[in-house]
Amino acid sequence: MKKIYLFFTLEGIFSLFYMLLTQGPIFTGLAMSFNLNEFLLSVAAAIPPMMQFFQLFSSFFVRRFKSRRMLVNVFNGLSRYSFSALVIFMLLGKREPRIFLTALTVSQIFAALSGSTWASWMRDLIPPEERGKAFGTRNVFLSIGNAFIIYLYSLIVEKTKNGFELVLLIAAVGTTLSIISMRELPDVPMKSAENGIPLRLALKDTNFMRYVFFTFYWNMAVTFSSAFYHYHLLKNLGISYTYISYILIVNNFIAVLGYMVWSKVSDKIGHKTIAEFGIVLASFVSIMWFFMNRATYTYLMLMDALFSAVAWSAINLSLTVLPMEVASTSDPIFFGVNSSFASLGSLVGSLLGGILAHNLSEIYIKVHNFEIFGLQFLFLGAGFLRFSAIFFLEKVKVKRYIKLREFLFNTVFVILRRPVYRVFDKEYVVYLLRRYGEHVRKIVRRSKGRKSDSGK
Numbered sequence: 471m472k473k474i475y476l477f478f479t480l481e482g483i484f485s486l487f488y489m490l491l492t493q494g495p496i497f498t499g500l501a502m503s504f505n506l507n508e509f510l511l512s513v514a515a516a517i518p519p520m521m522q523f524f525q526l527f528s529s530f531f532v533r534r535f536k537s538r539r540m541l542v543n544v545f546n547g548l549s550r551y552s553f554s555a556l557v558i559f560m561l562l563g564k565r566e567p568r569i570f571l572t573a574l575t576v577s578q579i580f581a582a583l584s585g586s587t588w589a590s591w592m593r594d595l596i597p598p599e600e601r602g603k604a605f606g607t608r609n610v611f612l613s614i615g616n617a618f619i620i621y622l623y624s625l626i627v628e629k630t631k632n633g634f635e636l637v638l639l640i641a642a643v644g645t646t647l648s649i650i651s652m653r654e655l656p657d658v659p660m661k662s663a664e665n666g667i668p669l670r671l672a673l674k675d676t677n678f679m680r681y682v683f684f685t686f687y688w689n690m691a692v693t694f695s696s697a698f699y700h701y702h703l704l705k706n707l708g709i710s711y712t713y714i715s716y717i718l719i720v721n722n723f724i725a726v727l728g729y730m731v732w733s734k735v736s737d738k739i740g741h742k743t744i745a746e747f748g749i750v751l752a753s754f755v756s757i758m759w760f761f762m763n764r765a766t767y768t769y770l771m772l773m774d775a776l777f778s779a780v781a782w783s784a785i786n787l788s789l790t791v792l793p794m795e796v797a798s799t800s801d802p803i804f805f806g807v808n809s810s811f812a813s814l815g816s817l818v819g820s821l822l823g824g825i826l827a828h829n830l831s832e833i834y835i836k837v838h839n840f841e842i843f844g845l846q847f848l849f850l851g852a853g854f855l856r857f858s859a860i861f862f863l864e865k866v867k868v869k870r871y872i873k874l875r876e877f878l879f880n881t882v883f884v885i886l887r888r889p890v891y892r893v894f895d896k897e898y899v900v901y902l903l904r905r906y907g908e909h910v911r912k913i914v915r916r917s918k919g920r921k922s923d924s925g926k
Contacts, residue, residue: 487644512824515697519816545584606733728783748784757853
């Protein structure tokens with residue numbers, strides 16, 4: 471299994487060269503170089519999750535061609551090379567928004583077909599009891615790679631004349647290396663599904679559909695504002711790519727620690743618990759951005775690096791594994807249904823967020839040297855939307871789960887070096903109260919004794 475996990479991780483690192491072009495400040499800058507405004511930027515940011523609808527069709531290809539490894543490599547190649555082809559239009563001086571949106575859409579259709587095929591393959595390849603550790607370890611190295619690649623891309627974009635063209639070419643090389651690494655992973659056969667039509671099975675699975683509805687709502691809440699955090703830094707606050715990359719490096723190295731912790735505890739306490747914790751913290755982070763302006767960004771961006779690293783390391787790990795845990799079979803149709811509802815939620819969230827951001831973009835308030843841009847109201851609302859998603863996740867049943875408040879209390883008791891296993895033991899609580907009562911009574915008796923002595 472060591473060889474499997476090695477190439478499982480290497481493939482992920484090489485894939486980052488493409489993935490970091492479809493998210494974060496480089497994606498925002500690339501989109502702005504193709505003259506996308508606030509609304510079109512929200513549409514562009516929503517295209518990757520929206521195109522997840524096409525995961526529904528991956529089951530057809532898997533049943534027809536059998537080899538999931540071959541399909542993942544073909545889909546990844548078509549997805550990533552088609553996006554790198556933007557370099558041709560840039561060299562020709564053609565930078566219309568429609569070119570960027572078309573290339574991104576084509577790229578993400580094939581990425582979606584790859585995504586559910588890959589998830590189905592990994593569900594059969596990695597044992598359930600090792601998924602948290604395997605994905606957590608992989609994400610540790612991905613976070614380190616993320617930091618270095620973001621810094622490299624930022625330097626190239628800022629220091630060279632054709633920076634975006636160069637990073638697109640580098641992404642194409644990374645794609646080639648990821649395909650080579652993928653060939654080293656065993657192409658295990660898909661475990662047989664239950665009798666019946668897989669799509670019907672998925673739609674009739676009540677617990678699975680509860681998770682699917684959570685996915686819809688969560689993606690709506692995330693894409694409502696996701697396109698505008700770096701846009702706010704770049705356009706409204708005028709912060710450089712290099713400075714943002716420094717903060718992202720800090721963020722990624724903190725995320726490394728987060729993944730190391732979550733990978734050790736998630737298989738024991740449950741991925742649902744970890745997801746709930748991450749959602750609460752991510753909600754706080756978005757609300758914090760309401761105060762992000764030129765006077766506060768130096769320390770708020772550091773706080774964001776810390777809290778968002780902890781939050782998203784928990785969310786990314788748990789939401790990768792939870793669909794595998796909730797789905798009753800390995801058939802890609804289950805992952806396709808989940809991703810289709812995610813894409814619908816992303817469409818709703820991005821449209822609502824884009825329309826609202828476009829209307830808020832002209833708002834500027836200054837009160838006693840404290841600036842408030844219109845987008846900051848969007849971040850505030852997004853925080854409350856994110857937090858409300860936790861109520862839908864609570865309805866999903868999983869095998870391993872500790873309630874969030876119990877997890878937090880146990881964590882506090884671990885820090886305080888208290889016996890964790892007895893925190894919620896009623897007899898132990900009664901014992902503590904009695905000890906506390908005896909302590910109080912001793913203090914009262916001593917105070918009475920002092921008073922009587924002074925009276926003498």
